[in-house]
Amino acid sequence: xxxxxxxxxxxxxxxxNFTSLAEACNKDSLRAEITLVISDVKDAKILNRAxxxxxxxxxINPGKFRTKLDDTAEAAYIKAxxxxxxxxxxxxxxxxxxxxxFLRAFEQKVINIHPSLLPAFPGLEAWKQAYDYGVKVTGCxxxxxxxxxxxxxxxxxxxxxxxxxxxxTTLYQRIQEEEQRLYPSTLARLFNNKI
Amino acid sequence: xxxxxxxxxxxxxxxxNFTSLAEACNKDSLRAEITLVISDVKDAKILNRAxxxxxxxxxINPGKFRTKLDDTAEAAYIKAxxxxxxxxxxxxxxxxxxxxxFLRAFEQKVINIHPSLLPAFPGLEAWKQAYDYGVKVTGCxxxxxxxxxxxxxxxxxxxxxxxxxxxxTTLYQRIQEEEQRLYPSTLARLFNNKI
Numbered sequence: 001x002x003x004x005x006x007x008x009x010x011x012x013x014x015x016x017n018f019t020s021l022a023e024a025c026n027k028d029s030l031r032a033e034i035t036l037v038i039s040d041v042k043d044a045k046i047l048n049r050a051x052x053x054x055x056x057x058x059x060i061n062p063g064k065f066r067t068k069l070d071d072t073a074e075a076a077y078i079k080a081x082x083x084x085x086x087x088x089x090x091x092x093x094x095x096x097x098x099x100x101x102f103l104r105a106f107e108q109k110v111i112n113i114h115p116s117l118l119p120a121f122p123g124l125e126a127w128k129q130a131y132d133y134g135v136k137v138t139g140c141x142x143x144x145x146x147x148x149x150x151x152x153x154x155x156x157x158x159x160x161x162x163x164x165x166x167x168x169t170t171l172y173q174r175i176q177e178e179e180q181r182l183y184p185s186t187l188a189r190l191f192n193n194k195i
Numbered sequence: 196x197x198x199x200x201x202x203x204x205x206x207x208x209x210x211x212n213f214t215s216l217a218e219a220c221n222k223d224s225l226r227a228e229i230t231l232v233i234s235d236v237k238d239a240k241i242l243n244r245a246x247x248x249x250x251x252x253x254x255i256n257p258g259k260f261r262t263k264l265d266d267t268a269e270a271a272y273i274k275a276x277x278x279x280x281x282x283x284x285x286x287x288x289x290x291x292x293x294x295x296x297f298l299r300a301f302e303q304k305v306i307n308i309h310p311s312l313l314p315a316f317p318g319l320e321a322w323k324q325a326y327d328y329g330v331k332v333t334g335c336x337x338x339x340x341x342x343x344x345x346x347x348x349x350x351x352x353x354x355x356x357x358x359x360x361x362x363x364t365t366l367y368q369r370i371q372e373e374e375q376r377l378y379p380s381t382l383a384r385l386f387n388n389k390i
Contacts, residue, residue: 119328120315133314136352137334157331159354 005191008036008086010077010094015046016176017092017113017183022053024184032191036084038077040069040096056084068097078105090187091145098145110145111190113183115175117141117157122150127175131168137161138171140179142186155195156186200386203231203281205272205289210241211371212287212308212378217248219379227386231279233272235264235291251279263292273300285382286340293340305340306385308378310370312336312352317345322370326363332356333366335374337381350390351381 004025009018018037024030037050040062050057060077063070069077078101081089091098091112103110116126118141123129130138139159146152158178162171189195199220204213213232219225232245235257245252255272258265264272273296276284286293286307298305311321313336318324325333334354341347353373357366384390 117312117315117330117332119330120312134349135312135314136336136349137312137354139332141331154329154331159332 003031005032005087006035006085007032007088007090007187008038008081008084009034009046009090009092010038010040011046011092012039012041012044012095013046013093015044015049015092017179018046019049019053020180021090021092021184021187022049022055024188030184030188030191032187035086036080038080040073040094046092062096065096067095068099069102071101074099074102078102081106088187090183092183097149100147103145103147108144111155111187112143112145112150112152113179114141114143114150115172115179117159118143118150118154127172128168131162131166131171135162138175140175140182142182155190156182158182198226200227200282201230201280202227202283202285202382203233203276203279204229204241204285204287205233205235206241206287207234207236207239207290208241208288210239210244210287212374213241214244214248215375216285216287216379216382217244217250219383225379225383225386227382230281231275233275235268235289241287257291260291262290263294264297266296269294269297273297276301283382285378287378292344295342298340298342303339306350306382307338307340307345307347308374309336309338309345310367310374312354313338313345313349322367323363326357326361326366330357333370335370335377337377350385351377353377 011018022034025032034055037055037057039047039059042059047057063073089106089110116130117139121129137159141154142156143154144152160175160178206213220227229250232250232252234242234254237254242252258268284301284305311325312334316324332354336349337351338349339347355370355373
């Protein structure tokens with residue numbers, strides 16, 4: 001019998017947040033096991049990183065749409081996740097919107113990290129939106145995924161000041177560093193029923 | 196010849212932010228002189244506080260509207276402020292929207308402090324909006340006043356974490372404490388051309 005929470009990770013890109021979760025699992029600062037990594041991008045680095053770490057991983061074709069999964073793909077994602085035994089699904093740079101059937105299959109168990117202090121700057125390139133607006137502080141938000149765009153219940157937020165010397169790129173780098181700290185620590189609190 | 200920047204303050208309530216500005220002027224941590232305090236509320240505490248501190252103060256009838264000054268009142272406010280020699284106008288809990296003629300009379304010289312991390316939660320009772328939304332961090336924002344509601348250029352922001360034990364009231368108290376630190380320090384930087 002394992003006391004570890006089983007989580008799966010969906011990602012489309014480099015997998016830096018996935019890596020921070022995997023490292024936290026390895027160090028046991030996060031009492032969880034990553035059962036599967038799925039990407040909608042065939043050659044995404046996140047799949048290579050999973051392979052290097054010995055974590056089951058697969059590309060599943062997302063189908064014909066650009067911003068969501070088509071019905072066939074959605075069913076395939078849900079089946080693979082359920083088959084892996086995952087209790088929670090952590091999004092880590094997954095660039096598609098999850099809809100009704102998926103969210104019902106993992107009711108209140110889908111988590112995302114977003115690179116702004118929500119509800120400010122939902123949507124794409126949030127760090128750039130914040131930089132262009134001229135805020136002096138921004139950050140990142142771990143939240144449950146619901147039917148809106150970045151509107152689900154907030155679990156934790158990390159603050160990143162905008163420096164005089166920042167470009168949107170350097171700002172984003174520091175937000176990503178904060179994400180890599182905040183995501184595993186928030187999941188650890190969540191799985192310990194401390195949220 | 197004085198090197199002090201002349202500012203006027205408009206407020207409708209207790210004047211806690213006004214008091215923090217006046218104290219900073221007295222201590223010379225803010226190289227400014229408050230030339231006049233105007234309130235749209237006849238018995239507002241801010242007028243008593245100004246009186247106690249020996250700062251010129253007056254009630255000017257705002258006219259028939261609830262959320263703005265009528266034309267006659269607007270002209271009277273502008274005249275009183277100009278007559279006082281004020282170069283800048285600092286809003287401190289002034290519960291009316293300032294419109295075209297006023298903002299043109301003090302072009303880019305009207306400053307406000309707002310109890311949230313703008314652009315999140317503009318408008319009234321921002322601390323309560325933030326609390327009810329469930330954010331984990333909020334704060335306050337010093338910004339230039341433009342023609343929108345809390346949309347002007349951001350000069351500084353202060354962060355206040357939302358604690359597990361917070362009510363919207365205790366949260367607001369800590370935001371106010373942060374405001375009283377942020378407002379004078381931001382004006383000091385502004386008047387030293389450091390913003």
